[in-house]
Amino acid sequence: MTALKGRCLCGACRFTATPSPDHPAGVCHCSMCRRWSGGIFLSVACGDSLEFEEGAPLLVYDSSDWGQRVSCASCGSTLVWRTKDRSMNQVSIQAFDDPGQFEIGMEIFIDDKPGSYSLANETTKMTGAEVMAMFTPKEADQ
Numbered sequence: 001m002t003a004l005k006g007r008c009l010c011g012a013c014r015f016t017a018t019p020s021p022d023h024p025a026g027v028c029h030c031s032m033c034r035r036w037s038g039g040i041f042l043s044v045a046c047g048d049s050l051e052f053e054e055g056a057p058l059l060v061y062d063s064s065d066w067g068q069r070v071s072c073a074s075c076g077s078t079l080v081w082r083t084k085d086r087s088m089n090q091v092s093i094q095a096f097d098d099p100g101q102f103e104i105g106m107e108i109f110i111d112d113k114p115g116s117y118s119l120a121n122e123t124t125k126m127t128g129a130e131v132m133a134m135f136t137p138k139e140a141d142q
Ligand SMILES: [Zn+2]
Pocket: 008, 009, 010, 011, 012, 013, 072, 073, 074, 075, 076, 077
């Protein structure tokens, strides 16, 4: 895939990013993503390809020991969840010019999803524990 353009609501934060062809776009239903985004955070993995235009007024919030949430400091738009080392950027599909191009194939922290809504399309679903296990080094290897 080639680099795609995106921006926040007011246009002060503009970026390019290249979605990883190996991962479908997905939803995180955890309480932090829901509070932060004000909805459901639909994002696509862009590896370390994300680049903001010079001077973009980014508001960066440390939400855990390893993760950060990036919003526009001017209009408040939800833009990116990233690891602190910036090797992994999950970019909001809503910030891209054509969000409809992304297939939503994944739902994580499914056990944190309120019962009041659900997606109609078929997805791969993972619980919070399954997601954490994927990123935590196995004790047996130590
Ligand atoms: Zn903005």
